[in-house]
Amino acid sequence: MKFSKTILSLTGLVVLAGCASFATGPSSAEIEALLKSSFDERGLAKLDRLDQSALQRACSDYAGKELPKGLREKLEKAAIDGVKTPAGSLLGNWQNGERIAQNGRGLQFTDTPETVAGGNCYACHQIRKDELSYGNIGPSLYNYGKLRGVSDPSSPNSDPIIKYTWAKIWNSHAFNACSQMPRYGDAAILNEQGLKDVMALLLDPRSPVNQ
Ligand code: HEC
Incomplete structure (x- = not known):
């Protein structure tokens, strides 16, 4: 007993x-020590990828919790202040935008510095209705332009939806400090033309996204 x-x-x-x-x-x-001890540098992928920015550190510190309001606002403001918007139309070619959204190559250890990176948008978003292979970490972007409306195509840089979408794709943290979406402009994943082309995929009325 x-x-x-x-x-x-x-x-x-x-x-x-x-x-x-x-x-x-x-x-x-x-x-941090465990991560550093379990990775080796290979090709383009250097160990500095494990160094967190102040924003990433804050988001790790508050993982699963709300960021304090003041800190969140400070981080989002810094992100929005860094957005660079070129003059002229922000809408490129939607066909090329579709290729970029489908392309997950670039920045991997098997790539070379010359490899042009894709956006891999379908990994997280539904975009065209006829593409059945997509992830759902992010919201569906099918009918994005049709639903949001683009009110002033003659002056795209002052249209609020075009401005918002450019800034969101440039640096997603501008509207959600701990966003999981890559910073396509800020981290130079896509070049200016590539950013314009994915913009057109989402916002051009002729794009299949808006049919
Ligand atoms: C790793 C996942 C991931 C990838 C890859 C990704 N996104 Fe996102 N995206 C998200 C998430 C999650 C959200 C919503 C919440 C947030 O912002 O964190 C979002 C939100 C958006 C929004 C805002 C939607 C709205 O209704 O306001 C747009 C526009 C967008 N993404 C476009 C893109 C484009 C274009 C690409 C490719 C160049 C892309 N995303 C790649 C995860 C991703």
């Missing part, structure tokens, strides 16, 4: 200890 009680209470202790280590988890420094 006494023996089985001891076993029981020991099991209880082990369970409790298990819960305690789940509750606290490893520290940021421990995670």
Whole structure:
């Protein structure tokens, strides 16, 4: 009797200890050390990719929790202040935009510095209705222009939807500090023409996205 009680209470202790280590988890420094020890530099992929920006660190510190309002506003403002908007039309060629949205190449260790990176937008978004292979981390962008409306095509840079969409694609953190979407302009993943082409895919009334 006494023996089985001891076993029981020991099991209880082990369970409790298990819960305690789940509750606290490893520290940021421990995670960082583990990550650094388990990656090697290869090709384009250097270890500096593991160094977090102030924004990424804040988002890791508050993972699963709300960022304090002041901090969130500060990070979003810094992102929006960094958006660069060229003069002239922001809408390029939707056919090329579709190729970019489909293309997941670029910035991988198997790529060369000359590889032109794609946007891989379909990895997270539905875009054209007839493309059945897409991820759903992000919202569906099917009918994006049709639903949002583009009111002033003659002066695209002052149209609020065109301005918002350019800024969102340039640096998604401008409207959601801890967004999971890549910073296509800010991190120079796409060049200016590539950004204009994905804009056209979403906003050109002739694009299949808006049919
Ligand atoms: C890793 C996933 C991911 C990829 C890749 C991605 N996005 Fe997103 N995107 C999101 C998420 C998540 C949201 C919504 C929440 C947010 O902003 O964090 C979003 C939001 C958007 C929005 C705003 C939608 C709205 O209704 O306001 C646009 C526009 C957009 N994405 C365009 C694109 C384009 C164009 C590409 C490719 C060049 C792309 N996204 C690639 C995850 C992604």
